[in-house]
Amino acid sequence: MEFERLRRQSVGKLRGGLRAAACVFVFAAAGAFASEGFAQEAPVVVQPGAPGKPTRVLPPTTKGKLPPVSAADVQFMQGMIMHHAQAVEMTDLINARTENRTVRLLGARISHSQADEIQFMKRWLVSRGQPVSDAAHDMHMKMGHASMGLMPGMLSAEQMEALRKAKGEEFDRLFLKGMIQHHDGALIMVKDLFEAAGAGQEAELFNFATDVDSGQRAEIRAMQKMLDNMTSKKEKR
Amino acid sequence: MNRGSMMAFRLFAGALFLSLCFAGALQAQEPPKAAGAKPEEKKAEADPFAPEPAPPLPAGMVGSDVNDPRTKLKPGLYDAEEAVKGLKPLVLLPKPGPFQLGADDPSDPKVQKTLGVLGIPNTAVIPKPFQMVMAQLAFANTDLAFKGKYLFQGNFYGVSIYDISNPAKAQLLTSMVCPGGQGDVSVHKNLMFMSVEMPNGRTDCGVDGFPPGPPPAAGVASKPGVPAPQKDRFRGVRIFDITDIRSPKQVALVQTCRGSHTHTLVVDPKDKKNVYIYVSGTSFVRQGEELAGCSDEAPEKNPNTSLFRIEVIKVPLAAPQNAKVVSSPRVFINPRTGAINGLNNGGTHGRNGLEQPADSDQCHDITVYSQVGLAAGACSGNGLLLDIKDPVNPKRLDAVNDPNYAYWHSASFSNDGKKVVFTDEWGGGMGARCRPTDPNKWGADAIFAVEDDKLRFASYYKLPAAQGATENCVAHNGSLIPVPGRDIEVQSWYQGGISVIDFTDAANPVEIAYFDRGPIDPKMLVLGGHWSAYWYNGHIYGSEIARGLDIMELTPSEHLTQNEIDAAKSVRVAELNVQNQQRIVWPAQLVVAKAYLDQLERSQALPADRIAAMRSAIQSAESSGLNPKDRATLRSFVQPLKESARTARSAVDATRLQALAGILMRPAK
Numbered sequence: 001m002e003f004e005r006l007r008r009q010s011v012g013k014l015r016g017g018l019r020a021a022a023c024v025f026v027f028a029a030a031g032a033f034a035s036e037g038f039a040q041e042a043p044v045v046v047q048p049g050a051p052g053k054p055t056r057v058l059p060p061t062t063k064g065k066l067p068p069v070s071a072a073d074v075q076f077m078q079g080m081i082m083h084h085a086q087a088v089e090m091t092d093l094i095n096a097r098t099e100n101r102t103v104r105l106l107g108a109r110i111s112h113s114q115a116d117e118i119q120f121m122k123r124w125l126v127s128r129g130q131p132v133s134d135a136a137h138d139m140h141m142k143m144g145h146a147s148m149g150l151m152p153g154m155l156s157a158e159q160m161e162a163l164r165k166a167k168g169e170e171f172d173r174l175f176l177k178g179m180i181q182h183h184d185g186a187l188i189m190v191k192d193l194f195e196a197a198g199a200g201q202e203a204e205l206f207n208f209a210t211d212v213d214s215g216q217r218a219e220i221r222a223m224q225k226m227l228d229n230m231t232s233k234k235e236k237r
Numbered sequence: 238m239n240r241g242s243m244m245a246f247r248l249f250a251g252a253l254f255l256s257l258c259f260a261g262a263l264q265a266q267e268p269p270k271a272a273g274a275k276p277e278e279k280k281a282e283a284d285p286f287a288p289e290p291a292p293p294l295p296a297g298m299v300g301s302d303v304n305d306p307r308t309k310l311k312p313g314l315y316d317a318e319e320a321v322k323g324l325k326p327l328v329l330l331p332k333p334g335p336f337q338l339g340a341d342d343p344s345d346p347k348v349q350k351t352l353g354v355l356g357i358p359n360t361a362v363i364p365k366p367f368q369m370v371m372a373q374l375a376f377a378n379t380d381l382a383f384k385g386k387y388l389f390q391g392n393f394y395g396v397s398i399y400d401i402s403n404p405a406k407a408q409l410l411t412s413m414v415c416p417g418g419q420g421d422v423s424v425h426k427n428l429m430f431m432s433v434e435m436p437n438g439r440t441d442c443g444v445d446g447f448p449p450g451p452p453p454a455a456g457v458a459s460k461p462g463v464p465a466p467q468k469d470r471f472r473g474v475r476i477f478d479i480t481d482i483r484s485p486k487q488v489a490l491v492q493t494c495r496g497s498h499t500h501t502l503v504v505d506p507k508d509k510k511n512v513y514i515y516v517s518g519t520s521f522v523r524q525g526e527e528l529a530g531c532s533d534e535a536p537e538k539n540p541n542t543s544l545f546r547i548e549v550i551k552v553p554l555a556a557p558q559n560a561k562v563v564s565s566p567r568v569f570i571n572p573r574t575g576a577i578n579g580l581n582n583g584g585t586h587g588r589n590g591l592e593q594p595a596d597s598d599q600c601h602d603i604t605v606y607s608q609v610g611l612a613a614g615a616c617s618g619n620g621l622l623l624d625i626k627d628p629v630n631p632k633r634l635d636a637v638n639d640p641n642y643a644y645w646h647s648a649s650f651s652n653d654g655k656k657v658v659f660t661d662e663w664g665g666g667m668g669a670r671c672r673p674t675d676p677n678k679w680g681a682d683a684i685f686a687v688e689d690d691k692l693r694f695a696s697y698y699k700l701p702a703a704q705g706a707t708e709n710c711v712a713h714n715g716s717l718i719p720v721p722g723r724d725i726e727v728q729s730w731y732q733g734g735i736s737v738i739d740f741t742d743a744a745n746p747v748e749i750a751y752f753d754r755g756p757i758d759p760k761m762l763v764l765g766g767h768w769s770a771y772w773y774n775g776h777i778y779g780s781e782i783a784r785g786l787d788i789m790e791l792t793p794s795e796h797l798t799q800n801e802i803d804a805a806k807s808v809r810v811a812e813l814n815v816q817n818q819q820r821i822v823w824p825a826q827l828v829v830a831k832a833y834l835d836q837l838e839r840s841q842a843l844p845a846d847r848i849a850a851m852r853s854a855i856q857s858a859e860s861s862g863l864n865p866k867d868r869a870t871l872r873s874f875v876q877p878l879k880e881s882a883r884t885a886r887s888a889v890d891a892t893r894l895q896a897l898a899g900i901l902m903r904p905a906k
Contacts, residue, residue, distance in 0.1 A: 043409040045335050048477060048487040050441040051558060055484045058414060062335045064394050066375050066416075067437045067446025191533070194436060194521050197450030201437035203375055203393065210520050211665075214617075217598070 066203075069128060072196035073205055077121045078134040080189060080212070083151040084114040084121075087182055090155070090175065093163060097171040102226055110179070110219065117212070124204065152192075153185015173230060176223045183216040183223075291672045291706060298676035305702035307734065310755030312707075314784065317757070323737065323750025323794040324777065327405045331785040335412045336376040336392050377419075377764065377782045380499075380714065383773045383813040384424040387482060390780055391420035394444075396431065397786075398482060404776045404788045411483050415442035417471065423502040423814040425512055428557055429477040429485060434496030434520045438471040442487065466527035472496030474514055474550060476557050489560045491550050494522050494531035494543035499602045502817040503549075505628045506607055513628045514550040514560075517600040518543075519617075536577045544598040545569045545577045547614075549629055564629050568614060568621060569597055572633075580619050580636050601662075602647040606654055606818040611687070613648035613657045620645050620659045620685070622692050634690040641678040641697070647714055650687075651724045652821045656743050657692065658726060659683045660712035669762060671710035671733050673703040680711040682728070684743045695743035700733045702753065707762045708732035714769040718777075718791070719808040719821040720801045721829050722836045722893040725749070727777055731766030732756055735779055735789075739796070741889055749796035757783060773813050775806040804832035823896075825905040827855050833897040842890040843881060850874075851901075863904060871901040 045058040091111040094104055122132045150156070155163070155178050166174050190213045194200045200209060294300055302308070311318035319326070331337065379391035386402040387410075398411040415431070417438025423430040437446030447467050474497050476489040495518025503513035522533035522543045532539050546567050552560040571579025580597045597618035605612040605625055612631060614621035619638050623631040639661075646662035663680035664670040670680040681699035685692040704710045708731070715728030724741045734753030740746040757763040765783035772778075779787035793799040807824050823829045834851060837843045851874055858867035875898045882894035 041410075043333065043411060044483050045412045045414065046484055047414040047444075048442045048485055051487050051489055053441065053487075055486050057484075058335075060334070062412075062414065064335065064376055065444045067444075068449060070449030072449065190521065195524055198447045199436075199449065201435065201446040203435065206435050206520075213521055214519075214598075 067201040069202050070198045072193060072199035073202060074130050075134060076189060076193045077125050079151045081118055081121050081132060083154060083186060084118050086154050087114045090178060097167050100172050103172050103175060151185060152188040153182045155182060176227045180220055180223050183220045186212055186216045291674045294674040295676060300673045300675060301671055301677055301699060301703040302701050303673045303703045307702035307753040310753065312755045312757065312759040314757050317755035320753045323792055323797060324752045324789050325792045326752065326787060326789045328788050329785055330407060332378060333397050333409050333412045335414060336394050378780045379419045379768050380421050381769050381771055381778055381780050382422045382424045385811065388778060389422050389424055390786060391422040393419055396420060396422055407788060413485055414444065416444055421499045424812060425502055427478055427480045429479045430500060430514060431475040432497035432500050433472055433475060434498050440469050440471045440490055466524060470527065472523060474500050474516060476560055489558045491560050491562060492528050493518055493548050494528060495520050501603045501605055502814045503605050503628050504607060504817060510554060512552050512554060514552060515603045516548040516550060517602055519599045519601055547600050566631050568631065568633055601645065602816060604648045604816045604818055606650045608820045609654035611654060613650060615645040615648045615659055617645060620692060635692050637692045639683060650818055652717060655687050657685045657687060658740065662711055664711050666711055666713065666731055667709050667764060669706045669708055669710060671700055671704035672706055682712050684740055684746060686743055696746060698738055698746040700730045700736050701748055704733050705756055707756045707758055709762060709764055709766060716771040716815045718772045718805055720805045721823045722833050727770050727772055729767035729770035729779060735767055735770040750791065752789060771815055774809050798835040800831035800835050804829045825900045825903060827859055827904050830855060830897055830900040833893045836893055840890055842885055863906060871904060875902050
């Protein structure tokens with residue numbers, strides 16, 4: 001207003017033209033605001049505080065920010081790739097060793113979902129510029145300290161060998177017991193992840209770890225039921 | 238959004254996952270494969286840009302229609318082709334600045350800057366289209382709530398509040414930054430409630446989460462160091478005072494063991510001083526060191542396990558700061574044995590169609606209908622019917638499972654409380670599950686009749702139009718449209734769009750209107766589409782995950798008349814929290830009578846001459862402003878209508894005839 005009044009006084013002749021120009025300016029500004037969703041009153045960006053604390057006004061230019069990915073997140077993914085790889089290795093033994101349809105179906109399911117998840121984990125790591133395996137682990141493995149590099153629940157070399165040598169019902173039982181042990185380990189890994197400081201805060205990883213937890217719990221219960229059925233059948237005989 | 242255990246996060250993960258699938262450049266970057274890599278992996282790596290391969294249609298199953306106009310729409314973020322029937326889009330408000338990139342070109346500096354703040358170190362190794370995907374992930378729009386002229390849109394990063402006094406010119410008022418999960422939101426009077434489940438949730442709404450500890454010593458990754466209880470961590474339900482709509486104040490924090498994936502506002506008609514919140518937690522159980530009493534042990538080991546339960550929060554309206562958990566109902570209990578894990582999942586398949594479906598140790602969402610004293614729980618492996626006459630102690634009346642259901646996700650009642658529409662979030666909302674080879678009984682609605690406190694299956698409904706492999710699509714959130722005399726629901730299907738169905742006949746649901754856009758991207762699945770689509774006081778609001786807020790209205794069609802739409806618009810409510818279902822009551826206005834007449838004509842329940850006579854009398858009464866003579870004429874139809882109701886061919890028509898007679902007896906202005 002003040003601006004316009006001064007202009008009027010100083011350049012009386014151009015008054016009309018200037019007013020029109022000012023109008024155009026105001027219109028253009030309003031249009032620009034409107035196109036970004038501004039009302040008569042511009043929207044506010046605020047951030048509440050903890051209860052009892054005030055709500056802060058943030059600059060309108062505020063952009064999203066996320067917590068950092070932690071070393072524990074990266075190690076969880078690297079470790080889980082190795083962990084999952086053994087599950088796939090175990091399911092690969094099934095077809096040559098048992099005719100049990102339920103075990104075969106279970107194996108197909110586990111193999112499919114774990115292979116899928118391995119892909120996901122690799123992509124997660126690579127897109128963050130991280131190696132898909134932990135150098136320290138690899139070193140232990142190369143040095144022959146295989147058991148030191150194992151993730152929780154993973155079958156030892158002896159257990160794997162026993163599984164390879166088994167056939168029929170013996171294989172079924174060893175496989176189910178081994179896979180329950182293996183899945184229990186994954187639950188421990190998830191628990192460890194969420195108990196590590198600053199870990200599990202990234203949405204994608206949070207979702208994935210949560211899925212691993214609920215999915216493997218379900219499979220453990222299913223496998224326990226299969227084991228129980230085998231035992232009760234045997235007793236009936 | 239949510240499935241398996243977390244819908245929203247799954248969407249994120251899904252999108253990322255799928256998008257990563259397409260990230261061809263990644264392949265070259267990948268270090269040599271670890272020993273033990275199997276043929277399955279090689280297959281998946283062959284074409285990392287390709288969408289998740291669709292498995293073949295299982296034997297005996299039928300897929301959706303590939304000839305539907307919605308099946309092949311042109312892609313785009315803001316310029317996608319649209320297919321519309323029986324709806325008119327009014328406006329799409331792009332996502333507000335603090336929650337969006339504001340760009341659809343991966344080379345845009347805004348995208349690069351956002352990747353920087355997301356901690357993506359070196360964008361050179363990431364294919365361009367994928368950079369777009371990653372940059373958008375953490376800011377998905379989610380569920381909606383309404384109060385008066387305000388709309389509340391949840392987001393993974395906070396809540397957006399709009400003024401919708403004039404829906405076609407809705408205005409953003411407030412962007413509230415407060416991350417910690419999908420931000421499921423409810424409003425009641427001066428209070429707003431928000432769900433938090435992720436470990437980055439902070440009591441002070443801070444965006445930085447918690448600092449990572451020092452990396453574990455080499456080779457002992459299985460022991461990531463000391464547990465890290467955080468006193469400032471928040472997982473549970475936040476309560477805000479929204480008296481100043483431009484400055485919500487946090488007044489209470491109610492912590493729970495699994496956090497809150499969703500929550501449901503419960504208003505007990507007998508209790509004017511308190512409201513209740515049912516908390517559905519689907520995430521991991523936090524350690525007891527952080528919140529006393531939390532345990533994720535199996536029920537056999539620990540009868541007080543935090544699994545297999547929901548939580549009930551009591552909120553004193555006069556003192557919301559005193560809100561607290563007052564009960565943890567064991568809704569999965571076996572009443573005979575007392576086992577708290579007493580329900581079994583009956584599904585044959587999980588998220589990807591092969592693996593075991595998740596167990597029933599959690600509810601994903603609960604819809605309460607206090608006026609009929611019932612709640613419908615969508616609880617991972619089961620659909621529950623609960624008696625909530627005592628809201629603090631819900632009792633299970635019935636539980637169902639279904640071989641075609643992967644994850645029981647949400648529920649809604651018909652207005653008479655005699656039907657429940659459940660949804661199955663197969664694929665978690667992040668997956669393309671409406672492809673031609675996806676069975677039309679998987680990832681679908683299941684409609685149940687409620688008879689003598691039992692649920693009886695009636696039919697499935699799935700989006701009839703097949704969608705592409707880059708469109709995340711599955712049944713999701715919807716609400717009733719208050720058309721009198723019919724059960725009509727508007728429902729979101731992510732990138733499958735919005736579908737309006739009539740389920741008056743529970744055995745034969747039919748689609749009567751739809752809206753759909755092409756995929757965000759033709760080559761990779763970019764998470765998007767409608768999280769929720771709800772009717773509120775005359776308009777349909779669609780929360781679009783990636784694009785923003787859609788506002789549209791119904792238009793008349795062969796399936797729906799202008800009178801029926803006007804009758805729906807005659808219903809006004811002060812608040813809408815869809816999972817706190819309120820009985821719809823229609824005003825006794827002539828516009829509602831006209832809707833009933835249209836329906837009786839459609840179902841041929843009355844002869845044409847009687848319908849014409851009533852229409853003419855109504856028209857006359859409307860132009861005279863209901864003068865005594867016209868009122869008398871209207872009354873003269875009442876007795877014959879009641880006669881017709883007694884002899885009507887269907888119960889639905891009988892109800893319509895009775896309701897029509899009631900209005901003509903005493904029409905309101």
